[in-house]
Amino acid sequence: KAGVTQTPRYLIKTRGQQVTLSCSPISGHRSVSWYQQTPGQGLQFLFEYFSETQRNKGNFPGRFSGRQFSNSRSEMNVSTLELGDSALYLCASSLSGLASDTQYFGPGTRLTVL
């Protein structure tokens, strides 16, 4: 069974630009969560989607948005990039998002904002 895939793996953007990251969950998984990882901050929860609906959202500005498609694939978008947005963005999928479901993480997208 293929794991969680994220594209692209690396991205370099400049301040003010926008970026779209993609996540393909494990086949059959309907819950997708996104996290931002920065040094010293651990993984910060961005949002969670299930059946194309956002069920929860972290404490990030409105520049961060996401969506989920009917095939469970998910995208996140960051508009008006700032230097502080440089981070590793991870997505994780699980069957239904229940606490007892195992979350499987992708390798992440490394975003660098210059």
Add this chain to the structure above:
Amino acid sequence: DQQVKQNSPSLSVQEGRISILNCDYTNSMFDYFLWYKKYPAEGPTFLISISSIKDKNEDGRFTVFLNKSAKHLSLHIVPSQPGDSAVYFCAATLSGTYKYIFGTGTRLKVLA
């Protein structure tokens, strides 16, 4: 407000000895706790979890202990192996919120 804290950024242990990684949380409503391991250039991998109705869960060399009154959980690895060298994250969630709060991680180095 960091609701889940891992106060030790790093830990070194000799091969064969016990590794103990600690995690504290502030929200008494959390009812499910997890540990993940992360190698460089890879996403975190699930290790072990525990529900708040239990105080211990074991899986091979890994045991997680939960002390609800102290709002503290720990991961014990016995015996430690060089391949266990990685960053370990604890996480907590409240069932039904679909939101996981992660600690900042502890880098474990197992010395051969």
